[in-house]
Amino acid sequence: MKTKHILITAALAACLALAKETPPPLADSAVEIAKVEPIAPDTPLVQIAVLLDTSSSMDGLIEQAKTQLWKLVNEFISAKQDGKTPVVQVALYEYGKSSLSAEQNWIRQIQPLTRDLDKVSEELFALKTNGGEEYCGAVIKRATKDLAWDANPKVYKAIFIAGNEPFTQGPVDSQKSCKEAIAKGIIVNTIHCGGEAEGIAGNWNQGALLADGKYLVIDQNQAIVHIEAPQDKEIVKLNEKLNETYISYGRAAPAARSRQIAQDNNAAEKSAAGSMLQRVIAKSSSNYSNTSWDLVDASKQKEFDLSKVKEEDLPEEMKKMTVEERKAWLEKKTAEREAIQKQVLTLNKEREAYVAAKRKESSKADTLDTAMSKALRTQAEKKGISWEK
Known part of the structure; x- marks a missing residue:
């Protein structure tokens, strides 16, 4: 997306997008924290922040995210921690879109950690893509700093960041951001939208290694495969x-x-x-x-x-x-x-x-839903969360 052709296309898309959406000013962190619904004492908690690249080439990724929000939350329906079903909070960020603020490194917090899943879904369906600069280190740092992460060590806290440009781009050191996240007990999972070797060359695997996460590779342009069942x-x-x-x-x-x-x-x-x-x-x-x-x-x-x-x-x-x-x-x-x-x-x-x-009969490449499911189950089990067999 650094070619002239893509820049011209992105500029045209940005003009159209700006007519429809002007990004709201960055919310104050204290306001964001106040929005988080109170959770009853002793209630198990899962906190997941999804960071999506919304630059020009990411339409397929956004489409997968729109359709699979509910499946992600449903991973915890049959889960238990200390005999109780965990409450799931989801946060959503977009990064890498030229209609966002350059001063904020082309990043927008769409939703803080919340249980209002209808609002998260509404925002996902409203997302548009256009050209920009994708700064993984900057958006990870924002999510780590701004969100109301629970201090309890038993809480499964994870960032899932998806994109396709080099992980090290931008003014904020991505390695330092990942180290700061895991220091707060927040796992960073990296999802490269492209080939595995290309993702490794772009250091996406390094981000995951530094923050106890998983390096995942998906085909963002592959349609989600839904297996129909009699029910x-x-x-x-x-x-x-x-x-x-x-x-x-x-x-x-x-x-x-x-x-x-x-x-x-x-x-x-x-x-x-x-x-x-x-x-x-x-x-x-x-x-x-x-x-x-x-x-x-x-x-x-x-x-x-x-x-x-x-x-x-x-x-x-x-x-x-x-x-x-x-x-x-x-x-x-x-x-x-x-x-x-x-x-x-x-x-x-x-x-x-x-x-x-x-x-078991399918050999399709991973999509956003399957990649996230594989990672979160393995990681959540280390927090004492188990699933019915």
């Missing part, structure tokens, strides 16, 4: 019933509910890659939590008291009810959701067994 259609069909169990409340509800539906639609558009299926599975797990706008999720918090929710914050159908009727309605919707989620997860177990057998 797929039934799982996807249950999404409609699942959505009917949400009880919106508060000022944040209209926008959040619209975002939920929009991300359902985005996932449905990528159904060939299994995105909708994985989204429904994720929505049936404890990691899909919407306590800020859904009464069913909010009611699972210890401090929740339905009688203290203001009447004007309730949905219309609940405003007419007595306090006891409201409690009964909430209990009914909670039971409905739990039954649907249990059905989805049971079907998914059957599906996983079917897919595992089929996958």
